[in-house]
Amino acid sequence: MARSEGDSWDLASSVGATATMVAVGRAIASAEEHGLIDDPWAAPLVRAVGIEAFTMMVDGKIDIAEVAPEAAAQVKSNIDEMAVRTRFFDDYFIAAGESGIRQAVILAAGLDSRAYRLPWADGTVVYEVDQPDVVEFKTRTLADLGASPTAERRTVPIDLREDWPTAMRAAGLDPNRPTAWCAEGLLIYLPPEAQDRLFDNIHALSAPGSTVATEFVPGLRDFDPEQARASTDAFTRLGLDMDMPSLIYHGERQSAADYLAGKGWQMTGVPRTELFARYGLPRPEFGDRDVLGEIVYLSGTLP
Numbered sequence: 001m002a003r004s005e006g007d008s009w010d011l012a013s014s015v016g017a018t019a020t021m022v023a024v025g026r027a028i029a030s031a032e033e034h035g036l037i038d039d040p041w042a043a044p045l046v047r048a049v050g051i052e053a054f055t056m057m058v059d060g061k062i063d064i065a066e067v068a069p070e071a072a073a074q075v076k077s078n079i080d081e082m083a084v085r086t087r088f089f090d091d092y093f094i095a096a097g098e099s100g101i102r103q104a105v106i107l108a109a110g111l112d113s114r115a116y117r118l119p120w121a122d123g124t125v126v127y128e129v130d131q132p133d134v135v136e137f138k139t140r141t142l143a144d145l146g147a148s149p150t151a152e153r154r155t156v157p158i159d160l161r162e163d164w165p166t167a168m169r170a171a172g173l174d175p176n177r178p179t180a181w182c183a184e185g186l187l188i189y190l191p192p193e194a195q196d197r198l199f200d201n202i203h204a205l206s207a208p209g210s211t212v213a214t215e216f217v218p219g220l221r222d223f224d225p226e227q228a229r230a231s232t233d234a235f236t237r238l239g240l241d242m243d244m245p246s247l248i249y250h251g252e253r254q255s256a257a258d259y260l261a262g263k264g265w266q267m268t269g270v271p272r273t274e275l276f277a278r279y280g281l282p283r284p285e286f287g288d289r290d291v292l293g294e295i296v297y298l299s300g301t302l303p
Helices: 014-030 042-049 052-058 069-098 132-144 164-171 192-204 225-231 233-237 256-261 272-278
Strands: 103-107 125-130 152-157 180-182 211-216 266-271 296-301
Touching (some): 014 042, 042 052, 069 180, 069 211, 069 272, 132 152, 192 256, 256 296
Parallel strands (some): 180 211
């Protein structure tokens, strides 16, 4: 289903299903021998959502190499990318804690389980922001699984298109203390002007010493929806009703690094291929299926 103004979703539909897909990637990557990540809650959360193909994937009952052999290398690279992407943001939060930051915010948290699995510094408060139904589902499911947060977890059940800064303050966020912000896998689902507004709000809520981590997807500039559909046809063969090109906003937009640098943030970026090398994984093999281009993972600090 194509995006529309004010649209909503759960974890089995529209943008919400992509959060479940990402959790599938984390679950499979957690079982890989490279040991880059360990997310014990990813697979149980995927099973709880109940999308049959995704459940079969995390349970090892579907072999993509058999379903779509021409996409096998791409899928392997996608799983590896989920490992390095997750590790990048894990390392970011751990470093923020080591620097003394005790407020962490995960925007569009989806099925992210970092509040339950990272070794947070004592006294850290982790804020998770997402749509109310998404927040309620994850909270209830993890409680039923017996999971306990490893930091103080505060949920902020609100759509990011609404006045989430006011909701953050009401939940206890102190704009006068440094905050570690994370916008992982979020920006492609925002129109360019909404992306800028997101970072305007982050900047307004950030005390000196705050940090931010996100990514820049250069392929959005020349994104070809039909090429993208061809590159994700394995979804159809798995029985998944997910038209990824209709869920994202493409076209011209500023890199978050440039936008935040203009507000005084000191930003750095690591291209995806370099991140693979940093973590000791082979160069990704996407070929002509690499419709999003060489993603750059960004982090920065407000001096």
